[in-house]
Amino acid sequence: MRSLRYSLRMVSRARGQAVLRSFAAAVAAALTFFVLAQSGTVRAQADALSVGGIDASLVERATLSLALVAIAVGALQVGVLMTRVVLQRMHEIGVLKASGIADRDIFLVFAFEAVLYGLVGGVLGCLIGLLISVFGPMPAADEALRAALITVGVSTAVAAVAGIAPARKAIRAPAVEALSHSW
Amino acid sequence: MPKLVKLALANWRRQRLRAFLTAGSLSLSVGAVVFVYALSVAFQSAGSAAVSDAIGKADIWVVPAKGVTVDRDKGQIEADGPLPRGLQAQIEALPAVTAVTPVSGSGAGTLQVTSSDPRATGTELADQGLTVSSDPSRVKAKAGDVALAYLVTVNTDRFGVYTFTQQFEAVQVNEVAASVLGVVGRVTLALGFFSVLSSLLISIDERRREFGILAAVGITDDVLYLFLVESALLIGVGLLGGILFGGLMFGLLMPGIFAVGTVLQAVALVSVYFPIMLIAGALIPAWRLLQRSPLELLRSSP
Numbered sequence: 001m002r003s004l005r006y007s008l009r010m011v012s013r014a015r016g017q018a019v020l021r022s023f024a025a026a027v028a029a030a031l032t033f034f035v036l037a038q039s040g041t042v043r044a045q046a047d048a049l050s051v052g053g054i055d056a057s058l059v060e061r062a063t064l065s066l067a068l069v070a071i072a073v074g075a076l077q078v079g080v081l082m083t084r085v086v087l088q089r090m091h092e093i094g095v096l097k098a099s100g101i102a103d104r105d106i107f108l109v110f111a112f113e114a115v116l117y118g119l120v121g122g123v124l125g126c127l128i129g130l131l132i133s134v135f136g137p138m139p140a141a142d143e144a145l146r147a148a149l150i151t152v153g154v155s156t157a158v159a160a161v162a163g164i165a166p167a168r169k170a171i172r173a174p175a176v177e178a179l180s181h182s183w
Numbered sequence: 184m185p186k187l188v189k190l191a192l193a194n195w196r197r198q199r200l201r202a203f204l205t206a207g208s209l210s211l212s213v214g215a216v217v218f219v220y221a222l223s224v225a226f227q228s229a230g231s232a233a234v235s236d237a238i239g240k241a242d243i244w245v246v247p248a249k250g251v252t253v254d255r256d257k258g259q260i261e262a263d264g265p266l267p268r269g270l271q272a273q274i275e276a277l278p279a280v281t282a283v284t285p286v287s288g289s290g291a292g293t294l295q296v297t298s299s300d301p302r303a304t305g306t307e308l309a310d311q312g313l314t315v316s317s318d319p320s321r322v323k324a325k326a327g328d329v330a331l332a333y334l335v336t337v338n339t340d341r342f343g344v345y346t347f348t349q350q351f352e353a354v355q356v357n358e359v360a361a362s363v364l365g366v367v368g369r370v371t372l373a374l375g376f377f378s379v380l381s382s383l384l385i386s387i388d389e390r391r392r393e394f395g396i397l398a399a400v401g402i403t404d405d406v407l408y409l410f411l412v413e414s415a416l417l418i419g420v421g422l423l424g425g426i427l428f429g430g431l432m433f434g435l436l437m438p439g440i441f442a443v444g445t446v447l448q449a450v451a452l453v454s455v456y457f458p459i460m461l462i463a464g465a466l467i468p469a470w471r472l473l474q475r476s477p478l479e480l481l482r483s484s485p
Contacts, residue, residue: 024374024381031370035363045362062218062436063364069215070371076208077378083201084385165200 003108010089010109011116021081022121028074029125029155034132035067036147037139071154078117079162086110086170093170094179103171110170114163115156122155191413198386205382206421212375213425213453214432219368220449221433225440234260234351237286241295243304244333244347245274245313251293260286262293267329270294273311279304301334308332317347376460379421383414383464387472394472395480403473407466414465422457426450 011018035042039060046059086093096106126148133139139147173181195202234253237260238244249263271294275283279300286293298304305315309332317334335347387394387410397406430446472480 024377027370027374027377031367035367038363042363045364058436059364062222063362063367065432065436066215066218066364066367066371069211070367070374073208073211073371073374073378076204076211077374077381079204080201080208080378080382080385083198083204084389087389162204165204169200 003105004112007109007112007116011113018117018120019124021078021085022117022124024077024081025071025074025118025121025155025159026124026128028070028072029122029151030128030132031070031125032067032154033126033129033147033151035063036150037129037133037144038137039143041137068154071151071158074121074155075118075158075162078114078121078159079166081117082110082114082163082166083169085113086166089170090173090178090181093173094175094177094181097175097178106171107167110167111160111163114167115160118156118159118163119152121159122152125155126151187409187412188416190409191416194409194413195417201382201386202417205379206417206424208378209375209418209421210424210428212371212378213422213456214428215368215371216453217426217429217446217449218432218436219365220452221429221445222364222437224445224448225437225442235348236260237293237295238335238347239284239286239295240297241284242298242301242335243296243308244335245270245294245296245308246331246333247293248314248330250331260293266292266294270330274308277304277307279307296332305332305334372456375421376456379418379460380464383417384468387468391472391480391483394469395477395483398473398480399477406473407469410469411461411465415461418457418460418464422454425453 042063043056043060046056046063093106097103129147129151130144237251245266247262247264247266251260251262253260271283271285274280274294274296277298279298280296281299282295282297284295284297286295296304309315312329313332314330315332315334333347394406397403426446429449433446434441
């Protein structure tokens with residue numbers, strides 16, 4: 001719990017950067033939300049596009065899997081940005097280690113930050129997706145809610161997975177080395 | 184040159200995790216686009232044969248006012264409604280027309296018209312209440328139209344020479360590009376582009392001091408080359424991975440229409456992005472950084 005509070009404070013110290021960092025995840029989430037919420041449109045288009053030997057459900061599934069690929073790209077981007085965050089705070093990590101904070105807690109600080117980006121990105125994405133939907137048919141409320149839940153869930157989960165490796169990197173360096181990291 | 188490659192690889196090894204994640208996200212996004220493009224190309228070739236079959240050697244192609252669609256299962260054109268009765272006789276009576284042939288096997292039917300002066304005949308058809316056009320991508324029947332007539336001529340008013348069949352194919356391809364599938368593919372590529380760009384910018388920004396040292400001892404040009412080779416390797420690996428991923432996805436999801444040639448066409452379309460990414464993500468930022476004085480670079484603490 002303590003590490004989560006610490007992580008939140010770190011993120012709120014640079015709120016603008018945090019929003020920018022969740023942007024990639026947000027775009028991907030918007031796409032997924034749109035595909036899920038507009039499943040009727042997608043199905044109609046799939047029917048129109050189906051080819052010899054390929055039925056419409058395959059085209060539909062292809063659209064959905066492409067949306068999931070997009071969310072994976074967004075999550076990998078969160079991972080790339082976390083490698084930067086870890087490097088930027090190397091000195092801080094050294095201070096934490098030197099004052100006897102457990103590795104597990106430091107790991108949680110960075111893992112939680114990645115989860116936060118995924119979560120914020122997912123919520124932002126749903127809002128963007130709703131905004132896009134204004135131009136097309138508005139999805140039904142229950143369908144939109146279902147799409148939003150799936151989108152935020154997947155976005156958060158994938159960001160959490162992408163954040164593991166950078167967070168592990170944060171606790172790997174010995175305290176002395178981390179402290180003397182000029183940058 | 185091999186020395187540069189060795190150095191570049193060493194630099195990526197320094198940030199192995201980031202290089203891996205960047206190449207991975209580029210692979211995924213390129214794969215998505217390869218998949219969508221390959222699907223469009225497959226649709227294109229399915230529609231193309233049907234269109235040239237239906238037109239035959241006609242100069243003018245008359246279709247119902249509702250238009251036609253390509254039935255990809257049967258590989259032929261289907262008319263979306265009936266042609267008015269007596270239209271065939273009406274067209275045959277026109278002065279320049281030499282022959283009117285109904286095309287069988289296309290639903291309610293379309294007409295192939297040969298004429299010694301297609302443009303004059305086109306004008307006459309317009310007088311008879313038909314919408315006449317030589318551009319299948321733009322024409323839309325108005326309410327009360329009897330039928331559409333396409334002038335099957337080679338169009339040279341754009342950048343190249345397009346035959347009528349090619350233009351018609353383009354309409355079919357646009358169907359894929361304009362669908363949610365196409366939009367998803369393109370946004371995914373934009374995401375990958377953004378991801379590679381930000382990753383390259385980060386790795387330049389982290390190495391200001393290093394660049395400063397190199398610039399101070401006067402090897403500015405080599406730094407540029409080194410960073411270029413480094414980025415090119417990363418983007419190249421990402422593209423290759425993406426082509427494999429996209430081809431695999433296409434083969435697994437759509438085994439019925441999988442063809443290596445189709446995937447290769449899609450790859451050719453995607454490869455265009457390689458130099459763009461390289462210039463925007465590596466060349467310009469590195470060059471801009473090296474315009475500053477080495478002292479300033481050395482002093483900068485990130």
